[in-house]
Amino acid sequence: MDKKVPLHLLPVGQKAKVIVLLNKGLSRRRLLDLGLIKDSLVKTERLSPSGNPIAYNIKGSVIALRKEETKNVLVEIIS
Amino acid sequence: MGLTSQSSGFSLLKEKFEIQKKPNQKVIALAGNPNTGKSTLFNNLTGLNQHTGNWPGKTVTNAQGTFKYKDNDYLLVDLPGTYSLLANSVEEEVARDFICFGNPDITIVISDSTCLERNLNLVLQVLEITDNVIVCLNLMDEAKRKGITINIKKLKEKLGVPVIPMVARDGKGSKELLDTIDKMIKKEIKTTPYRLTYNKKTENIVNEIEKKLKNLIGNKLNTRWLSLRLIDGDKQILKSIDEIVKNNSLSKEEI
Ligand SMILES: Nc1nc2c(ncn2[C@@H]2O[C@H](COP(=O)(O)OP(=O)(O)O)[C@@H](O)[C@H]2O)c(=O)[nH]1
Ligand SMILES: [Mg+2]
Numbered sequence: 001m002d003k004k005v006p007l008h009l010l011p012v013g014q015k016a017k018v019i020v021l022l023n024k025g026l027s028r029r030r031l032l033d034l035g036l037i038k039d040s041l042v043k044t045e046r047l048s049p050s051g052n053p054i055a056y057n058i059k060g061s062v063i064a065l066r067k068e069e070t071k072n073v074l075v076e077i078i079s
Numbered sequence: 080m081g082l083t084s085q086s087s088g089f090s091l092l093k094e095k096f097e098i099q100k101k102p103n104q105k106v107i108a109l110a111g112n113p114n115t116g117k118s119t120l121f122n123n124l125t126g127l128n129q130h131t132g133n134w135p136g137k138t139v140t141n142a143q144g145t146f147k148y149k150d151n152d153y154l155l156v157d158l159p160g161t162y163s164l165l166a167n168s169v170e171e172e173v174a175r176d177f178i179c180f181g182n183p184d185i186t187i188v189i190s191d192s193t194c195l196e197r198n199l200n201l202v203l204q205v206l207e208i209t210d211n212v213i214v215c216l217n218l219m220d221e222a223k224r225k226g227i228t229i230n231i232k233k234l235k236e237k238l239g240v241p242v243i244p245m246v247a248r249d250g251k252g253s254k255e256l257l258d259t260i261d262k263m264i265k266k267e268i269k270t271t272p273y274r275l276t277y278n279k280k281t282e283n284i285v286n287e288i289e290k291k292l293k294n295l296i297g298n299k300l301n302t303r304w305l306s307l308r309l310i311d312g313d314k315q316i317l318k319s320i321d322e323i324v325k326n327n328s329l330s331k332e333e334i
Contacts, residue, residue, distance in 0.1 A: 026167050029311075033163030035197050060194030061112075 003077040007042065007070035008054065015043045016075035023072045035059040036073055095322065096181055097135045098143065104152045105264055108178055110205060111189035112198050113160035116217040116247040120189055121157045123253050134173050148257045151264060156183070164204045172315055179208050179300060180319055185263055189215045192222035192229060202238065206272040208304050212240045213259055220246045239271035284310060296323055
């Protein structure tokens with residue numbers, strides 16, 4: 001099983017390590033500022049009622065991100 | 080050495096931010112991530128002497144308050160809580176423009192000690208813009224409860240600016256902060272803010288742009304930082320520089 005997934009597909013409660021950000025420009029800058037840096041840890045906390053945005057725990061803060069942005073973030077699931 | 084904003088009296092406080100300060104009042108900007116105790120510290124320092132409104136032309140709340148300490152009167156400006164000064168939200172634009180173009184005498188960055196790594200992003204960005212920075216490590220009680228210890232001395236050395244542990248909710252650390260503010264205003268504290276050096280190619284381009292910027296706006300603002308933003312392709316910054324150039328004739332008379 002491939003343990004690498006785009007962040008928006010990381011199941012609730014699951015922890016992962018950031019592999020690469022494919023976003024460009026401002027979107028990239030924003031995600032970096034929020035703490036999605038290569039090798040940093042991220043965990044899916046919960047889904048919003050419509051499934052978008054999704055709340056993630058990143059470096060100790062819970063932050064809601066939209067799928068349009070997180071689909072370009074590749075993470076590796078940590079078991 | 081070039082003229083600093085303080086010595087030339089240059090500032091866009093009134094024009095751009097509609098901030099009225101009394102002649103001898105010192106301006107302090109309060110920055111920080113959301114939920115780090117910014118409002119709590121603001122209230123501690125200013126008590127009832129505050130007033131809130133909006134930033135000119137923005138739907139972002141602006142709180143200003145005054146206080147006195149030792150020989151000085153201060154105007155404290157509560158900036159919007161942000162994780163960064165670079166991305167494209169109105170809050171970040173307001174915070175950034177104020178720190179860069181408002182030329183506060185001191186910028187305080189309040190940080191959450193329980194997740195310092197996240198908070199240091201903003202700290203480093205502020206250190207890139209201005210020399211007169213004080214970092215407050217708030218929520219030290221929570222950090223202690225979670226078994227987190229922070230080597231304050233080491234952090235101070237690395238960042239090159241004063242670092243003050245506090246528990247704003249209990250008023251702890253306020254005295255040390257006020258004394259540090261007082262010393263910084265009196266120039267008894269010399270800071271050596273941590274600044275990134277980029278790769279050679281980037282540094283060369285920065286130097287080129289910086290030369291041109293200096294011709295245009297002089298030494299009043301941090302031209303290195305402005306050059307870096309121009310490389311980012313930041314259009315908002317370009318607009319702000321434009322305003323400055325238009326204001327320049329006015330400030331030259333003051334110089
Ligand atoms: N435990 C603890 N809580 C604090 C401290 N400082 C502020 N708080 C609490 O943290 C919450 C957010 O504070 P606030 O000042 O509104 O943060 P702001 O969003 O940065 O303006 C409030 O519930 C405060 O009472 C502190 O030093 N320790
Ligand atoms: Mg607040």
